Amino acid sequence: xxxxxxxxxxRDYAAVLRNAVVRFGSFTALQDxxxxxxxxxxxxxxxxxxxxxxxxxxLVSDLVPAASGEVSILGKSTEEARLARExxxxxxxxxxxxxxxxxxxxxxxxxxxxxxxxxxPVSDRSPKExxxxxxxxxxxxxxxxxxxxGMRQRVAIARALVCQPxxxxxxxxxxxxxEMTRDHLNLQLLQIWEETGVTILFVTxxxxxxVFLGQKVLMLGxxxxxxxxxxxxxxxxxxxxxxxxTQEFTKYTAYLRRLLExx
Amino acid sequence: MSxxxxxDSPPPETSADNRKFRRWxxxxxxxxxxxxxxxxxxxxQRDADxxxxxxxxxASARRRLLGHAIPVGxxxxxxxxxxAGVRMFQVPTYIAPAPSDVGRTMVxxxxxxLRNFWPTFYESxxxxxxxxxxxxxxxxxxxxxxxxxxxxxxxxVFVNTIPILAIAPILxxxxxAGLTAKVVIAALIxxxxxxxxxxxxxxxxxxxxxxxxxxxxASKSEVFWKIRLPSSLPFLFSALKxxxxxxxxGAIVGEWIGANLGLGALIIDSTxxxxxxxxxxxxxxxxxxxxxxxxxxxxxxxxxVRW
Numbered sequence: 001x002x003x004x005x006x007x008x009x010x011r012d013y014a015a016v017l018r019n020a021v022v023r024f025g026s027f028t029a030l031q032d033x034x035x036x037x038x039x040x041x042x043x044x045x046x047x048x049x050x051x052x053x054x055x056x057x058x059l060v061s062d063l064v065p066a067a068s069g070e071v072s073i074l075g076k077s078t079e080e081a082r083l084a085r086e087x088x089x090x091x092x093x094x095x096x097x098x099x100x101x102x103x104x105x106x107x108x109x110x111x112x113x114x115x116x117x118x119x120x121p122v123s124d125r126s127p128k129e130x131x132x133x134x135x136x137x138x139x140x141x142x143x144x145x146x147x148x149x150g151m152r153q154r155v156a157i158a159r160a161l162v163c164q165p166x167x168x169x170x171x172x173x174x175x176x177x178x179e180m181t182r183d184h185l186n187l188q189l190l191q192i193w194e195e196t197g198v199t200i201l202f203v204t205x206x207x208x209x210x211v212f213l214g215q216k217v218l219m220l221g222x223x224x225x226x227x228x229x230x231x232x233x234x235x236x237x238x239x240x241x242x243x244x245x246t247q248e249f250t251k252y253t254a255y256l257r258r259l260l261e262x263x
Numbered sequence: 264m265s266x267x268x269x270x271d272s273p274p275p276e277t278s279a280d281n282r283k284f285r286r287w288x289x290x291x292x293x294x295x296x297x298x299x300x301x302x303x304x305x306x307x308q309r310d311a312d313x314x315x316x317x318x319x320x321x322a323s324a325r326r327r328l329l330g331h332a333i334p335v336g337x338x339x340x341x342x343x344x345x346x347a348g349v350r351m352f353q354v355p356t357y358i359a360p361a362p363s364d365v366g367r368t369m370v371x372x373x374x375x376x377l378r379n380f381w382p383t384f385y386e387s388x389x390x391x392x393x394x395x396x397x398x399x400x401x402x403x404x405x406x407x408x409x410x411x412x413x414x415x416x417x418x419x420v421f422v423n424t425i426p427i428l429a430i431a432p433i434l435x436x437x438x439x440a441g442l443t444a445k446v447v448i449a450a451l452i453x454x455x456x457x458x459x460x461x462x463x464x465x466x467x468x469x470x471x472x473x474x475x476x477x478x479x480x481a482s483k484s485e486v487f488w489k490i491r492l493p494s495s496l497p498f499l500f501s502a503l504k505x506x507x508x509x510x511x512x513g514a515i516v517g518e519w520i521g522a523n524l525g526l527g528a529l530i531i532d533s534t535x536x537x538x539x540x541x542x543x544x545x546x547x548x549x550x551x552x553x554x555x556x557x558x559x560x561x562x563x564x565x566x567x568v569r570w
Binding site: 058061062063082083085087088089091092093095097098099108109111112113115116118143144145 | 568
């Protein structure tokens, strides 16, 4: 699939969806999704369970096909983008290989395809530096079982960055972590976003997390999964945790909560 | 714990290697791991589950000593009861020899026992290697192709349901009274548990990990070598531990059917000649062989599966 786009504007967007539909058999998981994700943006996706939040990320990352409509990443089809490692995925579970050390796990994407002489983009930062970027310097040789849940997820983020992706897709990456760890990782993620300039599409079921991280919040609805509203969050960067105590912040969370309940 | 114990500062860590070494050879550990034998599928065990929490040097040393003392003491106790029983009731040696008789025979007949030990050892090892190799390769084929699995899995189940004692004579007829038949029987007995565990192990990869592989555009062979095969290793070793003890059973059963040399042949021979002390000594040697192979696999597991 590629978007017919003579002006080449699709290339200016990290991802473009036009009337994208995803069906599983007769079940419509996503209906008519259209959006244009600007490069360097940080968008969060919020919605009740079963609204197709994860499916949307899987659609963009070429894991599920679109039944109709168009999806493009940096002007390429999702398959081309996948082969060129334009995007990376962070799952809810860290999905580290338990027999590999933290460093070896970060290096995994560099090993895949090397023998087949596939050109793999490589980050300016070495795997070791990426581990330092996520605050795991000194733990390079630790096995996943020796790391806490938050640390494992940070290894997974470092692994996602190792091929210098333009687009980072994150599927509730901090959903299984405790509140404190989550706050800490939220801050760290914002820092990484600012330092690397990567575009981030972040699925969460936590309203405060969606507002705290996102420049825009995509509110999805169920039956069928559809895009209900895109809410601009006008809170300036860099954001500190205490932003959450401001009236402005609670105004957004209250609004989103009303939207969620109205579905 | 006494007051003196409590005043101890936090314990220095026992060296990890030292602790590991003791764990391999601790009788309780061997028993825990052997227990998995009965079932077809054995879940790999986590170290954390079987390591007791250590609180102090004195306490941990005492616990370790107790851990060894209980099984060893029980075994010694049983031997003493056996010895006493045989003497008290004046049981004739050809019916049940006393442990002291068995021990004496073990020493006196050591050259004879050793001469019969090597063929069984060789058959067991060869059977272990061939049986497991075949099981691993077929498991790989099964995971690779559903059609192959559908075609051959029922046959594998069928072969497994034939009692080894029933199939042994058939194999001796086909392969003759030489080593081959025994190796085949030993291999056959190893085959099924390893097949089942290996298939499970190769499939024990989370869907998300496979999605990760797809996003990285990994080839089928990369998924196999980098993800499936390593994640199957804990399952494989659980199966190999079963095979380490059953391959000896297979070799001995094969020798029963027709052999001049080997622990199985010696068992038959000493039974029919009422040389009960020799029979018992042979039985102990057979079980010694199993324990040795089991310990070797356990050591290999500790070296390979470090996660």
